[in-house]
Amino acid sequence: MAVKKVQISMSKFVKLSAICLVTLPLQLLSAPLSSSSINTSKTQISFTEFEEIAQAGDTNDYLRLVNTFSNYPLFPYAKANYLSATLDIDKKAVINEFINEFDGAPFIPSLKLKWVHYLANNNYRDAFFDVYQFGADRVLDCRYLDWRLELSSLEQLSDQIADVWVTNKSLPKECDGLFSAWYNSDLLKPEDALQRVKIAALSRNFKLAQYLKRYLPTDHQYLVDLWVKASKRPKTIYRDGFFPFHNKNELDILKVFSGKLAFANPEVFYQWWEGKKSIHSFEDKTKVYIDKKSAIALAVNKSPMALELLNALPSDVVDESVKQWKLARALATNNWQVVLDTLDSLPELYQVDPSVVFWRAKAELEVGDKDYAHRLLSELAERRDYYGFMAASSLDIKLNIRHEPITADLVMQAKIKSNDTFKRALALYHSNSLLQARKEWNYLVSKVSEEELLVASQMAAEHGWVDRPIFALSKVDYLNDVELRFPLAFNKIIQQQAKRTGLPASLIFAIIRRESSFIEDAFSSAGAAGLMQIKPATASLVARKRVSKHDLFEPETNLKYASSYLENLLDKTDQHLVLAAASYNAGYHRVKKWLPEEAVNADAWIESIPYKETRNYVKAVLAYKQVYQNLLQEESNLTADITTLQVKPEI
Template sequence: MLRKALKKEKGATIFQMQKLTQLINKRLAFLQQIFSYLLVLTLMPLSLSASTYIETEANQEMRDAFLRIEKKVWKTTDRDFAKMLEELDDYPLVPYLIERKLLHNLKAKKAPQIRAFLEQYEGTVLENRVRRPWLRHLSKYNRKSLFLEFYRPIGDVKITCRFLRYQYEDLKSGQASLSEEELHQRTEKIWNVGKSRPKECDATFKHWLKSDALTEDIVLQRIEKAAKGGQHTLIPYLKTLLPSEKQYLADLWHSIRRAPSNVKYLNRFKGRYQAIEAEIASYAFGRLIWRDTKLALKLWPKAEKKFVFSQQQLGHITGKFAISLAIDDHSSAEQWAIKSEALNKDPEVLRWHMADLLRDRDWASLINLIEKSAPDLTADNQYQYWLARAYEQTGNKNKANELYAQLANERHYYGFLASARLDQPISLQNDPIRAEPNELAIILQMQSSRRAYELRALNRFHEARLEWRHLQSELDEKQKLLASVIASDWGWHDQAIFGFTRTGYLNDVDRRFPIAYEELMVKEAKRNRVDPEWAFAIARRESSFMSDAVSSANARGLMQVLPSTAKYLEKKRVSQRQLLNPKINAKLGNKYLRYLMDKLDDNAILATASYNAGWSRVKNWLPEDKAIEADLWIETIPFKETRNYVKAVMAYKQIYQKKFNQRQTDKQKEQGSVFNEVIDTQIPVSI
């Protein structure tokens, strides 16, 4: 019917959409109803995978046609383009072709067509894909009236600054849509950050500065933000915006940011603005303790007398001291932990206080610490496990077993440890989601869902994820859960995993821990003499099986292999694109696991930590005097990220081992528990 409608519009181009859009909308609504009805009928008989589209040759033909037309979009006339679209009928990705055509050779005269497109796809991913470049074009050529008509907040600082500039210009004539007060507030929000802003904002800031809206407090706030992890080179400029009597504060912030040891020059703190000086000193000591422990401890008594610290600032300083000293196994670590705990309830301080006692095997003090600390902190499973261990070590086996039994009913690292201590099977608590076909059909017929499916089929994973993310905003809580089921059944494991995590439903274990890329992963694991369940656990933690994942450190692919690691293993350069190929990535990831095992005497716990933090760093974390139990060593790993990584991978490895064991026949012997191995493992002094 859409084809007939297009044919009736003789001479119409795809961009004469003001009248045509109304007709298309009616046709699309009708087609949507038909699609929904047919989809329900199609899905009803499916029992194993009710959320899987039925792939046919026609599906692939439409994709091929889409790709063919996409290559020609910029070379065709509007009329020829409209004819090409007829063969795609209601294919979900047609709007992406129209978007591509619209954005080619942007001109102001395209405003009617862009207006129609934005109205039709308002609130979708497609809206932002067109609105952003369109506004940038209008801004570049200073098309003020059109810019103001099409402007919507889209999270683009340059575009926002252009909008605010136009608003300032219209204030005098009374044509501004914002009040002067609101305009100042929005401009301040953009200006008051710890980094420099785009030059496109200069004109807006000029208007703002003329209004006297900039106060000394705002300048000092920005200086503090620039010092605390921002762009500290901004501070000399910001200093000029302060009156002369306050400029020394900017110098102090800048000096401390560059070298926290400069806090030793106490005479530079003039005492005129005690609250600000105390904040600068608090920031300095919070950094200095990590860089120069001896100097920080030496300076502290004088600083404590000189500055008027608030309780919050004292809590910050003592907390940083307590954690840093505990990590270094310093003799005064417990003293500082007690000081900090008296000031505030910092979970990280309590955790490192516990770790410090564990390192010393001071079981009696550990029991006292946990039992006397705030219940809302110590109710956490890690404290309950270590309380049980402490009871066990001090001869109170009944209390220990009682706590172990409670933990063993849960599916997590400490629950698995507790099961191993009791020598009983682990509990997976698998409770898969059960979905009715008609419930899934409602989601499947939504345009964002259809577009995501097709984009993924074309290996356009980024665009597919954007559509899928937008879909979540259209769903209620139950539907979000069902969307995770759909993603899992499509083999889109990363989105299924993320979806279950977001909704808080964690008991669909099979979908949350899929045996993805099974043939490939098992083959590479066995080739490298690596336990397959360990390889799966690493991939699950590293990427959630997102084959195109790229980290901030440029680790890439299923097992997040760094280009430098790949080059070392292969003795030749491996391109970044190759690392996104699952076959190459799985090969290199498993090869690296074998390399680490060879380096670390086949100790899987140390190798796991090394996969995250590097083996040379891990060797520096080995005990100094004598071997210690693996669970104790894991708890004292200095890096929080690595500590949590090892715990997660061990737990995931146990889950995958259980899943593999469940496949075994009665005649086949199940492997032993991962956590039985953990509690039997000793971390050596050196390797």
């Protein structure tokens, strides 16, 4: 009987008759899953029912059935539930052995937390010390330190007490006695109190921040007001006399908010900061830190003086961000010699960066050594990424999309197939308990060798689990198995949507690959859901009806509305793939604000995109689309088109 896949809560993830049946032969995990059950002495019992017995702590029935189900892949989940439900000091050895055996597995944290709470609440100190890891729970941390005080002094434990105390929230009452003794011993350091003020203010817990004044020396208490005022409204920093510059800790406030102020209005911040530097003496480290923030903000804002300010920064503070904006502003000059000079000024570390190599080659082709440029592009063209494809297109040579599949012998395959963690991960995946399956997979990754992980990835893909290999191959830097890294999952639905909207199927695949890596229940902190990571509000506008997050976890629904939205963006941008991709990530109205004052080549414009996430996103989508064009045998050479495409001031 076919069983419909459903989304389930973590606490119920094993309660699915589709997977939770002891009749499933371990050697046939790849076979369709049956909903049949097994015969016990008088009745049929499924693993679902056994798991319920375990959760209820029904010792008689659990012990009667445990041998029947002990070889089932998900048995450890049932055992963890049973141990959680029947905690007893007499089971200390059994529980600790189980925790140690599966340390790191997804079903251990809940059991372990319940176990240490049980031990603490029942005053089993030695047993508690055996298993508790400091930092896991604030209440238990205080219990731990209270008991440690019987063996140590407050002074010896002061740093650990401070670790518990420094939080942006109010502390549990269970900690009152410990902290009272700590305060009375004058062991609370002003720097710890200021750190707590800082994180309280930044998290907008202003009441707590003001309360903490009492723990600061009198001449430090004004700093609380500065943190609170700046956190409420950063612009107040511009007011004359906001910083009296009585205490070096004021500089921490200045450094924290310098970035926000600089990016909010780069020109205003630059003028204010130059004025402050002219009348106050700042240590070099602080001055350079804020100079860097100001210069980058001006570069993002396309200020003519940004490149000069970036070039003035000491080489030891040049990082990825400084490198990027020096490159972007140099390209904006339309002067290839300036580009070469700017790239020459970068530290040696960045001379091998693919973006630096690519643009050096482009500049050398225009004003330098053409043979050297061709050598640089030839080497870069070996890469299977955006810059590698752009280099190959510049030379008009074949792109490097060679497929070299993972090879594994039968012994290694058998080893992975018999791995209990792998079996649990697959069982959970086949039950559509995808989040828990991914947790088991991550546990597997922490335990196996790189060679074993590659084979496990190949076997997971054979089961249709295509997202794990993408991450696994990236982790071990095995980039040659193109088919595992760029799966053709959901191909039928994608081809249908491509035909309906007129979008290239390769573009839909590329967006999915970048947005979710084919995780159909992916959900971002921004509220985007599903394969193409479209927000419910956006999908609802496209559908002209309410579309929920859970609706978007269905591949057909997600692809339908997200493809229509992408089609709309292409229409708005005059079929400009670069602008549409940027709009899909950052929003169409933002992209309109980023348009240049004069027409520029698309490859140079991409380097000037203000958001790092969107810059990388566009490059990835272009590269992924090129790969999928090859896999789907679409004819055009995308990166060759990009080298001649322009971005204009209006769309």
